[in-house]
Amino acid sequence: MFKVAVIGASGLLGRAIVGELTRQPDWQLVQTTFSRPVGQSVTLDIRDADAVARFVDRERPDAIVIAAAERRPDVCEHDPALARALNVDAVRAIASATQRHDAWVLSISTDYVFDGTQPPYRYDATPSPINAYGRSKLEGEQALAESTDLGCVLRLPLLFGPIVDWRESAVTSLVPAIAASARTASSEAKAAVMDAWAIRYPTYTPDVAVVVRQLLEWHARDEAVCGTVQWSGDEPMTKYDIARHLASALQIDAQLTPQHTPTDATPRPHNCHLDSTRLETLGIGRRTPFDTAIRDVLAQFPWRG
Incomplete structure (x- = not known):
């Protein structure tokens, strides 16, 4: 029985990964959450290195997916x-604990490890983050590499699902502001x-979950993919x-005005398009057209403003 632990199962991406993995009949799934319990989840504060070690020693998973961040x-x-x-620190603690059990660790990172000036970025391009978020995720990538020989970083862009x-x-x-702009149109x-200004590549979490499941299948065949991969x-x-x-x-006649200069208090990169070639070469990946995906999201969680 192939056993997978998903850390951060209640978040946007974690839920999608759990949903995909629960459909694998020969896999055993362990979920951890912190503030929002779901199903048979285990409560785990990943900032507590001792608790992380006890969890890994008790469960002994074959693989861990870190979706918490x-x-x-x-x-x-x-x-x-x-x-x-x-x-x-949490990535380091998890990876160090799993090293004792030869478990494969997949850690989620971000396109914000790049400065956005020279896209597209290959998996082996030199990172140069311009904000604290990007710097912390890059340090997390380094912590994984330093703590285990069976680690894989999956960089992702803007997610929705x-x-x-x-x-x-x-x-x-963006939905509440879009709806509000339509409500005031007559007065x-x-x-x-x-x-x-900033160019993003919105990526559907159920598609990412398929990528994660396919990576896990490689590990289950003793062909673990390690290092850095990217999907977008x-x-x-x-x-x-x-x-x-x-x-x-939403079929809303919204009034939208484009802002062509950056206005965020925290600096954001202009265009961090991630090259996904390494995964595509392995036959890994799925992309759902944005309009198809967003209509599905809105159908499941309709606007009632």
Whole structure:
């Protein structure tokens, strides 16, 4: 029986990974959560290295997927200690614990390890993060490499997928402002200003879950993929573009104004397009068109503003 532990099973990506892996009839799945228990999950604070070690020694998984992280750039900028605890120290603790049991560890990283000036970025391109979030995730990649010989980093861009709250993704978090711009159209009209500078590649979490499952299948065949791999959607969009697609899917006559210069307090890269060739060469990957995916998301969590 192939045993997989998913760390951070209640988050946006963690839920998608669990949903994909539970369909594997010959696999045993262990889920951990911190603040939002789901199903038969185990409560685990990954900032507690001793608790992590006890969990790994008790469960002895064949593989661990680390989907827990602090992924909000503004939070990382203002609380670097929290960012380091979750994105660096926890990765090191998990990888060190699994090294004793020869388990394969998959850690999720980000396109923000790059500065966004020379896309597309290969998996072996030199990172140069420009904000605290990117720096913490890069240090987490290094911590994994230093702590285990059976580690793999999967870099991902902007994620969206089935949600429990509009704010879970920077994609769906735009919906309230889009809807509000339509509601005021007949009176004191106020358009929603949307960033039209930074180019993102929104990537559907169920597609990422397929990538994770396929990577796990390689390990289950004793052909573990190690080092760094990357996966990304292939449709470049600014937040303004994303908002237009959302408005169309919601059938809302939204008033949107593009903002062509960066305005975020925390610096963001311009274009960190990730090259996915290494995984594609292995026959790994799936991409759902954005419009198809976002309509599915909105159908599961309809707007009731």
